[in-house]
Amino acid sequence: xxxxxxxxxxxxxxxxxxxxxxxxxxxxxxxxxxxxxxxxxxxxxxxxxxxxxxxxxxxxxxxxxxxxxxxxxxxxxxxxxxxxxxxxxxxxxxxxxxxxxxxxxxxxxxxxxxxxxxxxxxxxxxxxxxxxxxxxxxxxxxxxxxxxxxxxxxxxxxxxxxxxxxxxxxxxxxxxxxxxxxxxxxxxxxxxxxxxxxxxxxxxxxxxxxxxxxxxxxxxxxxxxxxxxxxxxxxxxxxxxxxxxxxxxxxxxxxxxxxxxxxxxxxxxxxxxxxxxxxxxxxxxxxxxxxxxxxxxxxxxxxxxxxxxxxxxxxxxxxxxxxxxxxxxxxxxxxxxxxxxxxxxxxxxxxxxxxxxxxxxxxxxxxxxxxxxxxxxxxxxxxxxxxxxxxxxxxxxxxxxxxxxxxxxxxxxxxxxxxxxxxxxxxxxxxxxxxxxxxxxxxxxxxxxxxxxxxxxxxxxxxxxxxxxxxxxxxxxxxxxxxxx
Numbered sequence: 001x002x003x004x005x006x007x008x009x010x011x012x013x014x015x016x017x018x019x020x021x022x023x024x025x026x027x028x029x030x031x032x033x034x035x036x037x038x039x040x041x042x043x044x045x046x047x048x049x050x051x052x053x054x055x056x057x058x059x060x061x062x063x064x065x066x067x068x069x070x071x072x073x074x075x076x077x078x079x080x081x082x083x084x085x086x087x088x089x090x091x092x093x094x095x096x097x098x099x100x101x102x103x104x105x106x107x108x109x110x111x112x113x114x115x116x117x118x119x120x121x122x123x124x125x126x127x128x129x130x131x132x133x134x135x136x137x138x139x140x141x142x143x144x145x146x147x148x149x150x151x152x153x154x155x156x157x158x159x160x161x162x163x164x165x166x167x168x169x170x171x172x173x174x175x176x177x178x179x180x181x182x183x184x185x186x187x188x189x190x191x192x193x194x195x196x197x198x199x200x201x202x203x204x205x206x207x208x209x210x211x212x213x214x215x216x217x218x219x220x221x222x223x224x225x226x227x228x229x230x231x232x233x234x235x236x237x238x239x240x241x242x243x244x245x246x247x248x249x250x251x252x253x254x255x256x257x258x259x260x261x262x263x264x265x266x267x268x269x270x271x272x273x274x275x276x277x278x279x280x281x282x283x284x285x286x287x288x289x290x291x292x293x294x295x296x297x298x299x300x301x302x303x304x305x306x307x308x309x310x311x312x313x314x315x316x317x318x319x320x321x322x323x324x325x326x327x328x329x330x331x332x333x334x335x336x337x338x339x340x341x342x343x344x345x346x347x348x349x350x351x352x353x354x355x356x357x358x359x360x361x362x363x364x365x366x367x368x369x370x371x372x373x374x375x376x377x378x379x380x381x382x383x384x385x386x387x388x389x390x391x392x393x394x395x396x397x398x399x400x401x402x403x404x405x406x407x408x409x410x411x412x413x414x415x416x417x418x419x420x421x422x423x424x425x426x427x428x429x430x431x432x433x434x435x436x437x438x439x440x441x442x443x444x445x446x447x448x449x450x451x452x453x454x455x456x457x458x459x460x461x462x463x464x465x466x467x468x469x470x471x472x473x474x475x476x477x478x479x480x481x482x483x484x485x
Contacts, residue, residue, distance in 0.1 A: 012097070012114040012398075013037035013083040013206045014173050014192070018180040018230040020201030023047070023079035024071055026214050031061050031081045033213040034206055036258060037114075038085035041096035045081075045110035045175060046074025052108040052177070056096045080175040082112040085400065094136040098175070101144055106155075109147075110175040113140035114206060115190045115398035118168035119463035143172060156229060159183070160240035163227070167463055169249065169397025171222070173204060179231030180204060183240065187247035187459050188224035189397045189450060191263045194235070195219055202230045207261040221264050246440070246448040247459040251399060253438050253449075254388045255296050255359045264440055264448070269299045274437035275387040275429055276303025276357060283427030284308065285383045287353040291315030293370060294342070300387035301357035308355075315349045315356075315374065316342050338369040350378030353424075360388045361417070361428075362401065364408040368421050375422070384423040389431050389454035390414070394472075396458070396465045397450065404472045411476065431455060 013034030017023040024046045031042060042064045043056025053074055057064035061083060065071055082097040098110040117123075120139035123146070128134070132145045146162035147155075159174070159181060169189030174181040182204040184192050195203045195216035203216045211218055220237070222228055224244035229236050249256070252263055259269035279300065290310045292301025295318060305312035319341055354374055361367055367384065374382050390409035394402045404410040408417055418426040429437075431454050435447040442448035445459075452458045462469060 012085060014112050014114050014171060015205040015210055016080040016173050016175060016180050016182065016203065018078045018202045020197055020199065021077055023077055023201070024074040026197070026203070027079040027081040028061070028065065028071055030203070030205055030210040030214050031083050033210040034083055035061055037206060037256065038083040041084040043082055043096050043098055044074055044079055045098045045100055046076045047078035047175065047177065048074060048076035052100060052110060054098065054100045054110070056093070058093060058096065078175060078180060080110045080112055080173055080180070092137070095138040097140060099136065099141060099144070107177045109144065111140060111144055112173045113143070113170060115170035115185065116168050116396060117142060117166050117170060118396050118460065118465055119166065121464040123165070142166065160227065163240045167460060171206065179229055182222060182228040184222040184224055184226050186225045186241055186244045187450065189247060189249045191248070191252060191257065192222040193218060193220070194222065194228055202235050204228055204230070207257055209258040209261040212260065245459065246442050246444040247446070247450040248440070248448055249397060250434060250438070250449040250451050251360070251453065259299055266438055266440060271438045272299030272387065273303035274439070275434060276300035277307035278433040278437050279357070279385055279387050279427070279429045280304045280307035282430055282433055283385055285355060285425055287355045287381070287383055289313040289315065289348070289352050290355040290357060291349070293356065293358045294318035297357050297359045297387065300359060304355060304357050304385060310355060313348050314345060315354060316344055316370070318342055338366060339373070342370060342373060344373045344377035346377040349374055351380050353381040353383070354379045355383045355385055357385050357387060359386070360391060361386050361408060362391055363406055364417065364421060371422055381424040383425045384421060386428045388429055388434055390428050391453050393453050393456045394469065395453050396462055402465065404476055
């Protein structure tokens with residue numbers, strides 16, 4: 001159960017509507033469903049009769065939209081919304097998306113982004129040398145400057161040219177007075193889907209769960225290198241590059257995405273159950289009960305119990321109303337806040353040998369606290385099982401871990417980690433087990449997944465990050481298969 005301090009931080013959530021008079025309301029509901037993807041800030045731009053209007057702020061969606069007139073003022077036939085966790089740029093209002101650009105000759109443009117650009121620093125430096133002035137520190141803004149510098153004659157061609165200059169993991173969405181546009185990077189790291197509303201209009205968003213929440217019918221996933229255009233002529237699926245190879249972020253299936261979402265035809269809950277089953281086969285243990293860490297690990301725990309025959313029990317309970325731990329001012333208070341978020345059910349775990357299933361192990365601080373909860377509740381033994389491989393390498397495509405120094409498995413052996421975490425045994429799912437559990441129907445490497453966090457095999461050049469990563473790996477004596485092409 002990674003949290004906002006000690007574990008993986010989510011990317012962002014995108015939701016856009018075209019050609020529906022309740023576009024802003026629908027976007028608000030859709031963003032609620034995507035709140036798990038970002039809790040740092042939220043915003044909506046509405047295409048209204050008075051032009052494009054925006055409301056945004058820091059915090060959860062319900063903390064940003066606190067008055068009815070804030071949403072009512074955005075009503076119109078189209079809207080674009082965003083919930084944010086920063087992977088590039090600081091936690092300041094200027095970085096809260098959608099970004100809104102006003103042009104006197106071509107009309108306003110709203111822009112939202114999920115992911116991280118690996119060459120953003122280089123592009124920004126080049127653009128600044130050429131006279132560009134940035135209003136934020138977010139890598140998202142780079143795309144708009146590239147669009148404006150294109151000498152193509154129409155917006156779609158300008159957008160295509162710009163998209164071919166940015167690298168990394170991204171799902172971009174743009175709203176203009178003339179249409180809604182969405183693009184996926186050439187590897188499809190970040191999920192993006194298209195749906196239609198029963199009373200008219202088109203939705204593009206980050207997960208199918210958000211389509212379901214607003215009653216939209218799924219049309220298709222946006223393919224790697226794909227470009228979706230929705231305007232007065234309807235929906236059309238285009239592309240800006242044919243140099244593509246599917247490499248969906250494996251952590252979408254492990255942790256990020258909602259269990260009721262489907263990514264490229266694979267249901268997330270069912271994939272996690274299969275991960276748990278394979279984990280039981282690869283890392284068996286003699287125990288009395290299996291329990292998962294709420295909420296993202298429950299599916300894998302069910303799978304472990306089913307395959308092992310060990311009874312599944314609710315050994316831990318999560319409070320749904322506790323404040324976010326990353327706002328705590330000291331590490332000591334942050335660690336204590338784990339007890340605010342989770343509690344062990346003593347009559348269930350007391351005297352029992354517990355298989356504790358978690359989805360990932362990042363820094364280890366949260367896992368250590370959870371193990372202590374079970375020990376204090378009387379568990380006779382705690383066997384920690386992780387339904388993903390050891391995280392040994394940073395991510396540069398949209399997960400907020402860009403240093404090996406943060407990663408427990410990059411700095412310690414499994415035996416050492418077992419001692420540090422005070423568990424009776426520790427076992428991880430293999431990379432092959434993860435790939436086969438997800439089971440994407442593709443001939444792409446690693447069954448269409450990005451597993452760079454586990455193997456160091458990055459699907460793309462790392463551009464601005466390559467030298468720094470190589471220095472870190474050299475210090476840790478870790479060999480990476482390919483840092484830069």
